Amino acid sequence: MAEPIIEAENLGISFAVNRRRKRSLREMFIHGKKRDPNAAGADFWPMRGVSFQVAEGECVGIVGKNGTGKSTLLKMIAGVLIPDEGSVRVRGKVAPLLELRAGFNDQLTGRENVYLVGSLHGMDTETIDARFDEIVEFANIREGYIDMPVRHYSSGMKVRLGFALISQLEHPVMLVDEVLAVGDKAFKKKCYEAIERMLAKNRTMVLVSHNETDLKRFCDRGLYIKDGELALDADIETALAAYNADTKAETEARKKAAEEKKLRRQEKGGGEAA
């Protein structure tokens, strides 16, 4: 196998809980990254000890409950969060679709925003010039709107323009976070086609989604994140199955607990009546 394009090693990130800012500031200056062992107890680790490798051309789906650190993981791969432990190495540029509308400035027109955000993602002006019409067409922005300030756009329009722009990036790695859920049917179809086209060009993709159909459609591998740890690294079917099984078990456990509670209350009530 060739060198992996994404390499995560023992990845962990901590957030301080109930942090008193003063203490933390001092801590940071004095201890830096090496935290003192006593303070570690107060920290909350949304993610710890995650290691995996992604080869070029793979499409990896990340599944897991809300709040288990899926988006955090994606952000660390994108480099917008720095892990406290371990490291993540990405060979090549990353096109992150983390929050589509983000980065657009409400005061500027669609055109200006495309140039600004495009350049921030590393496109040069000539490339944007060449692809501008394609982007606008893909985003399905009505005539004249592109030269209007983005604050007059509907949220759907902003998202469409964002996706259209990002999908024009030629970076080898794509990170997609839950963004396929937006947009109307026609646009969704376009997105699917765009993603398939990109995958066909041997680009690597990491996808976070709760939509099983989407995941099964694109991904060949699944990472199941459970409580901030990598519970399973297998093909997507297996990962989804494990996730579903866990969810089911949890639902049942909760149901049972609720029933027991009810029962107890009834007993108590019965006891009082008697």
Next chain:
Amino acid sequence: MASRALAVWQNRQVVGLLVRRDLKVKYQKSILGYAWSMLEPLAMAGVYFFVFGLIFNTNRGVPGGDDAPGGYLLFLISGLLPWLWFSTALNEAPKALISQSKLITTMKVPREIFPIAVVTRGFVDYLFTWPVLLLFVFFLGGRTTLMGVLVWLPAALVVQYAFTLGVTFLLASVNVLVRDVERIVRILNRILFYASAIIIPSGMVLDGTSSFPGWFKSLFQLNPLLGIFKMHHAVWYPADAPGFARAAAEGGFALTTALVGALVFLTVGYWVFRRLETAVLKEL
């Protein structure tokens, strides 16, 4: 460190874009647009000239005597214009990262470019005011020297840029974690304005005839901004040139403080910025 510098350099185009975006946003919504860049310093200069030039019509201590070419009015303008650059940067520094949190949390760009963009925008705004300055120079008969144009002007700009950038790095990162900084800055802004000899020639404090004690004169010269603005003034008033280590009345050691201060602030500011980066990203 070197790779970071390279990454910032590769993103210099982005800095340009951010600056252009901010200027566009700033001017788009106002009718007078670009004219505001000039009206503000002009109004300030007008007020100070009225108060200090006309009402307190006493010894204003213009370097080189009150009959020096350009007079007190040019002295005011040539100090106020660069001061506005510093003061806007200082005001915006605490918000340099917070206001861009959307961009920072979704895109991998070196975070340094946001403070750099703030300082650069102030600089561009300052350059825009040069036509007005030259107009005043022309009508007031201001005169410069070879030394002023070739040494003091570039030196003033470089040192001010470095110092302002250091301060911005420091305030931008610390303010994400401790939001009190925003408030301190407002007070600081006011104090520094009067401490940096922008409307009051520094000779009023430093000259042998002034009644200030020696320790106060030394303290006064420890402000790096004093040297920076003395350099700005020295372009038109050679007598105001700061010195490395001279007697207080002859320029003092303000130049040394300015150079060392700029270097220290840039180093410390950047070090803190890098040190806090991990925590800042989590907080945004």
